[in-house]
Amino acid sequence: MSGVLVSATGITHTFGKGPAAFTALHDVALTVRAGELLLLMGPSGSGKTTLLHVLGCLLRPTQGQVQVLGQDTAGLRDAALGRLRLKHFGFVFQAHNLFPMLTAAENVMVALDLAGQRGAAARRRAEDLLGVVGLSTHCNAYPATLSGGQRQRVAIARALAADPVVLMADEPTAALDSDNGHRVMDLFRALAADQRRGVVIVTHDPRIVPLAGRIVRLDDGRVVPEPARMETA
Amino acid sequence: MARNGDEQTQRSKPPGVAPDRRRGLLAVSGGFTLLIAWRNLVHDRMRLAVTVVGIAFSTILMGMQLGLLLNFLHSTSTVVDHAGADLWIAAHGVRTVDLAIPMGERRRFQALAVPGVALAEPQLLQFAMWKRPDGIRESVILIGVDKDAAMGGPWDLTEGSGWREAVSIPDGVIIDRLYADKLGITVLGGTAEINGHRVRVTGFTQGIQTFTQSPYVFTSLRTARAITQLAATDLTYVLIRVAPGYQPAQVAAELARHVPDVDVITSGDFARRSNDYWLFSTGAGISIISSSVLALLVGLAISAQTLYASTVDRLPEYATIRAMGGSRGYLYRIVIKQALLGGLVGYACGISVVLALVHLGGGATAGPEMPPWLAAGIGVVSLAMCVLASLASLKKVTSIDPVAVFR
Ligand SMILES: Nc1ncnc2c1ncn2[C@@H]1O[C@H](COP(=O)(O)OP(=O)(O)OP(=O)(O)O)[C@@H](O)[C@H]1O
Ligand SMILES: [Mg+2]
DSSP: OTTEEEEEEEEEEEESSGGGOEEEEEEEEEEEETTOEEEEEOSTTSSHHHHHHHHTTSSOOSEEEEEETTEEOTTOOHHHHHHHHHHHEEEEOSSOOOOTTSOHHHHHHHHHHHTTOOHHHHHHHHHHHHHHTTOGGGTTOOGGGSOHHHHHHHHHHHHHTTOOSEEEEESTTTTSOHHHHHHHHHHHHHHHHTTOOEEEEEOOOGGGGGGOSEEEEEETTEEOOHHHHHHHO | OHHHHHHHHHHHOOSSOSOOGGGGGGGSTTHHHHHHHHHHHHHSHHHHHHHHHHHHHHHHHHHHHHHHHHHHHHHHTHHHHTTOOSEEEEETTOOSTTSOOOEETHHHHHHHTSTTEEEEEEEEEEEEEEEOTTSOEEEEEEEEEOTTOSSSOOOOEEESSOHHHHHHSTTEEEEEGGGHHHHTOOSTTOEEEETTEEEEEEEEESSOOOSSSSOEEEEEHHHHHHHHTOOTTEESEEEEEEOTTOOHHHHHHHHHHHSTTEEEEEHHHHHHHHHHIIIIISSHHHHHHHHHHHHHHHHHHHHHHHHHHHHHHTHHHHHHHHHHTOOHHHHHHHHHHHHHHHHHHHHHHHHHHHHHHHHHTTTSTTOOOOOHHHHHHHHHHHHHHHHHHTHHHHHHHHTOOTTGGGO
């Protein structure tokens, strides 16, 4: 049990109701452990994003259980789920959604403010976090003046602000050239290996595969069984 | 949220991340939402300009209208407000101080017999026709008071040797500087005619405005009676001073019982009655109040519009905050602070213009007034309007689905 950060069992998720209903996940089980970099792969529409949202407590599955650090989440209200996300999860999305009128450091400080850290200390921590992602010289830059890779790294620094135990990223390298993609991936690997966080990445990007500790493939809302995974990996 | 933040800090943060208050306003709790709100506001210059101009416009319009209203309120009751009487006795049914109805002087003697009446002094107030030296006629309101009266005389005399001396001179009258040109007399000693009766200006006051556009002309009771050709015993008002130890309301009730066919009114009620008459039976008040409300609605519409557009622009970022675990309340605070900041900037611009205009128009005969309480009141209303304007945006923020934006 120790080392298990998130465990999901029997996850089925259906969007919509009646004839328009569409089941995107069928009885999926998955655990995220400390120190591992887990890749979620699979064809478009296979349910990767949906699963990531379920694991990150952004989406309540129609069926199944999600436990975060041993705590069952089914009985939690929305506000409590929000606090849970704030406390344990960091999210990086393909659309980084940085505030355009805030500097890189201030964008990180938004997450710190949510976590209750303010003032000069928060500013120092934001600058430290930007240092971690290699942007210490861009603290006062606005998103519009940063490259796509730099913006993605600001988003990663923001995701790390509340010191989450699990970092979740949906296609984080899709918009990046190969240099920037590598920098971002190295960062994710270090976060898992050196800082013992759980890192879950949804990706189509074959460049990432060699870095992965574990790959889970989805097809049509189901986890592809082990042997098939061996063939393709 | 706060509880969670504390836990968070305890769990894993390095030491020294406690809130630092030295950075002033922005460091105190909630300061970061203020920063986001401010940056949102100034981010789009065009939208900022529209917001500020809209709220400033609404403030200016409201300020000028309500300032004018206040001036009207003051001028319609100025004769009552400055008389120094506790009670007024007027012919039954009088609707405003300017439209006086004559009555016999025995009412004054009847009043004097009532316990609690310390002084009962006659005043005569009548519309009359002023003829300038160049022959042009102007309507005036003639007010006659006894030269020894304690109540009801002119005030703020700036030229002439005291109003009692000025009205003691035979056919001496006192007019106001504001209307010197209108009445065609600009220096002491100038002569004119009222109702064909020759008068001499022996004093000038400064700042006694009239609502009716017929300037007040003060004179002695004797001269006033001669001019108006009323009976030597007629008067229009009896001004009462209540003896120490008596309540005005109680004396008023006694007077009403002992003096027939009159209205006994406290100063405050008579002032209000005079205000209400001009404001509501003439429509002046309705038109002023409705244009103020209209100004408010225009400001409301403009600021609601710009705030909504700005909120819609920020939806992906707000959804990210929700996904990260931020509460709806956090987003509400951003939106409301943005509304209030826009309101403050717009109000500051607007009220500056109003104060400048009021200052420039200081000598006008019907310029708006803007005492601090009215300026502050308009500020409160403007800010309340901005909060109201943020409702649509708040609704939009409430409906954010943090998952939908990341598809
Ligand atoms: N809100 C929704 N309503 C209805 N169907 C949805 C909704 N969200 C996702 N789906 C469907 O669920 C399935 C899985 O979607 P999901 O986004 O998880 O796929 P994915 O593996 O992330 O695909 P991609 O690689 O293209 O991002 C898709 O067929 C999608 O159309
Ligand atoms: Mg996806």
